[in-house]
Amino acid sequence: MILLTGGGGYIGAVTVRELLDKGYAVRVLDKFLYGEDPLTEFRSRIDCVHGDILAMGEEILDGVDIVIHLAGLSNDPTAEFNPSANRKLNTDATQRLAELCKKQGIKRFIFASSCSIYDRGMMAEDIIQDEDSMVEPCAAYATSKHAAEQALLALADQHFQPTILRQGTVYGWSPRMRYDLVVNTFVRSAFEFGRLTVHCGGEMWRPLVDVSDVAKCYLACIQADLKDVGGQIFNLSHKNYRILELAHWVKKALDEFVEVEIDVEYGSQTARDYRVSTKKIERVLGFRPAVSVEQSARHMAQKVMAGTHADFHNPKYYNIKWLEMLVEVEKHLKRIGTIF
Numbered sequence: 001m002i003l004l005t006g007g008g009g010y011i012g013a014v015t016v017r018e019l020l021d022k023g024y025a026v027r028v029l030d031k032f033l034y035g036e037d038p039l040t041e042f043r044s045r046i047d048c049v050h051g052d053i054l055a056m057g058e059e060i061l062d063g064v065d066i067v068i069h070l071a072g073l074s075n076d077p078t079a080e081f082n083p084s085a086n087r088k089l090n091t092d093a094t095q096r097l098a099e100l101c102k103k104q105g106i107k108r109f110i111f112a113s114s115c116s117i118y119d120r121g122m123m124a125e126d127i128i129q130d131e132d133s134m135v136e137p138c139a140a141y142a143t144s145k146h147a148a149e150q151a152l153l154a155l156a157d158q159h160f161q162p163t164i165l166r167q168g169t170v171y172g173w174s175p176r177m178r179y180d181l182v183v184n185t186f187v188r189s190a191f192e193f194g195r196l197t198v199h200c201g202g203e204m205w206r207p208l209v210d211v212s213d214v215a216k217c218y219l220a221c222i223q224a225d226l227k228d229v230g231g232q233i234f235n236l237s238h239k240n241y242r243i244l245e246l247a248h249w250v251k252k253a254l255d256e257f258v259e260v261e262i263d264v265e266y267g268s269q270t271a272r273d274y275r276v277s278t279k280k281i282e283r284v285l286g287f288r289p290a291v292s293v294e295q296s297a298r299h300m301a302q303k304v305m306a307g308t309h310a311d312f313h314n315p316k317y318y319n320i321k322w323l324e325m326l327v328e329v330e331k332h333l334k335r336i337g338t339i340f
């Protein structure tokens with residue numbers, strides 16, 4: 001049985017399908033901050049545990065032989081909204097889950113880390129960074145992911161063999177949709193306004209990867225020989241793209257659906273900027289992501305045209321908007337009690 005934490009999330013919901021399709025038994029542990037609808041289709045085929053990674057008991061690992069750990073805060077704005085909660089969720093809970101796994105003899109543990117660990121800002125030297133590059137993350141999100149990586153590697157031995165995937169920014173369609181990721185934001189913006197706005201001249205580099213390729217990569221890690229992936233860090237990206245290039249790919253992909261203009265703004269110097277090498281994952285796992293930005297944007301457009309996730313104003317698609325709203329409502333509910 002595979003335990004997938006955060007299985008109700010954007011990447012998780014796509015991964016659940018991939019694992020079930022390949023015949024794995026799946027247990028999802030999720031607080032379902034964004035609701036349970038994304039898993040409706042799979043509900044009868046998975047063991048679905050509604051729970052918090054900050055409060056999980058050892059029994060969550062009963063019958064489990066592999067863990068894929070995705071749960072937590074998943075971008076910069078939500079991490080900065082509450083840095084101490086972010087540290088608890090992204091670092092401390094990861095370490096605790098790893099310790100529980102080690103205690104129970106679960107060796108295989110895949111962790112969803114992030115290439116944002118490499119970010120050193122637009123003024124830094126423009127180099128391609130690999131898994132051995134020195135990193136000095138300073139943002140709350142990247143720092144918490146890096147600290148989690150270090151905690152996992154410190155626990156690694158023959159009884160516990162974590163695999164760390166530093167994922168590029170993800171794009172593509174999921175049953176739990178996010179429109180706060182750069183390519184998905186462009187698709188939404190194209191339909192809503194017919195315009196894509198690119199900041200800082202669009203010069204920033206970013207590694208990106210399609211959500212279905214991320215799910216396939218988890219599978220590749222599970223199926224690989226543990227001696228090849230245990231205790232290893234891998235970058236995962238389809239390609240390094242400049243943001244302006246992304247805007248052009250999205251415009252091209254959506255050509256048949258909507259007319260799109262690209263607005264380029266100059267000025268701000270604070271954008272994230274980094275590019276990475278994927279040679280290690282290609283060499284060791286033979287894994288090469290297949291879905292391009294153009295293909296993925298076209299697929300998202302088809303879904304939108306069919307009316308799926310086309311209610312762009314729904315705050316659930318934007319993690320920070322949704323969390324801010326939940327916190328505000330939670331405050332009021334404490335005072336009001338039930339509404340009716």
Ligand SMILES: NC(=O)c1ccc[n+]([C@@H]2O[C@H](COP(=O)([O-])OP(=O)(O)OC[C@H]3O[C@@H](n4cnc5c(N)ncnc54)[C@H](O)[C@@H]3O)[C@@H](O)[C@H]2O)c1
Pocket residue numbers: 005006007008009010011012029030031032033034051052053054069070071072073074075089112113114115166167168169170171176178181319
């Ligand atoms: N999406 C990306 O571009 C990207 C890139 C690099 C790394 N990652 C990492 O991949 C993982 C998944 O990202 P995503 O885009 O699917 O994010 P997401 O926000 O859609 O999903 C996160 C899931 O974790 C759950 N969760 C949050 N707090 C929880 C708690 N206390 N207990 C149990 N469950 C909890 C949420 O309910 C949600 O279902 C995250 O760890 C993220 O940091 C994502």
